[in-house]
Amino acid sequence: MKASKFTEAQKAFILKQGEQGTPVAEICRKAGISQATYFNWKKKYGGLLPDEMRRLKVLEDEIIRLKKIVANLTLDREMLQDVIRRKL
Numbered sequence: 001m002k003a004s005k006f007t008e009a010q011k012a013f014i015l016k017q018g019e020q021g022t023p024v025a026e027i028c029r030k031a032g033i034s035q036a037t038y039f040n041w042k043k044k045y046g047g048l049l050p051d052e053m054r055r056l057k058v059l060e061d062e063i064i065r066l067k068k069i070v071a072n073l074t075l076d077r078e079m080l081q082d083v084i085r086r087k088l
Helices: 008-019 024-031 035-045 050-087
Strands: none
Touching (some): 008 035, 008 050, 024 035
């Protein structure tokens, strides 16, 4: 996935402008983002502070890493069980 060129603080500032009543089209034009990006950010980060956004990103990365570990261990287990079945 491509890394965002916006920091968590910039994203929070952009979303805060929308909460204050600035039209979404104007916010997106000034920030150089699409409306779809704005609404995706709003869905994902709505109401979060920049440090909470950073923490969310760290946790999401940790979840991805742990899922890969579980997948590898499951594959190893299946291979070992297959070897045991063949020997019997």
